[in-house]
Amino acid sequence: MLFKKKPLSKPDEQRLIAAIQTAEQQTSGEIRVHFDTDKVDSALDRAKQIFAKLKMHETELRNGILFYVNLKQKQFAVWGDEGINKNVPENFWDNVKDTAISNFKEGKTIDGLEKCILMSGEQLKKYFPLAEGDKNELKNDISY
Structure with missing residues (x-):
């Protein structure tokens, strides 16, 4: 959905x-992080759709992660590509989701997302260390 006004302040977006x-x-x-207000039956299914729409599955090592936040329905999902999913511990995504939800319940959406992003970065670094000549394959902006 297109927002008439971005749901994040510029400082929160920059953070x-x-x-x-x-x-x-x-x-x-x-x-990547995506904010949505469309009515969805499943946040996880919608995250998978947005992941494809943003062409995140086209990374060379299939190691993209999308954080999906539905503001209207107060739903959250994380979608990791097959490369990262083969490597992270079984309960990793549950821990990420729990971190997000506990922060969201306290009204700390940005704090929660920031923590989840950094947690995910640690896992990515462990399994997909930066190689010489690596390039940023996707924009680092927030999508709406």
Whole structure:
């Protein structure tokens, strides 16, 4: 959905972009954040759709991660590509989701997303360290 006005303030948007840049500094992995207000049956299914729409599956090592936030329905999902999913511990995505939700419940959406981005960056760094000549394959901006 197109927003008439972005749901994030410029400082909050910049804070999330800075977290993405920090998380990606030592990895070839790619992280994006998407905010939505469309009515959806499943946040996870919608995250998968947005992941494809943003062409995140086209990264060379299939190591992209999308954080999806539905503001209207107060839903959150994380979608990791097959490269990262083969490597992270089984409960990793549950821990990320729990971190987000506990912060969201306290009204700390940006704090929660920032923590999740940095947690994910640590995993990406472990399994997909930055290689010489690596390039940023996806924009670090926030999508709406």
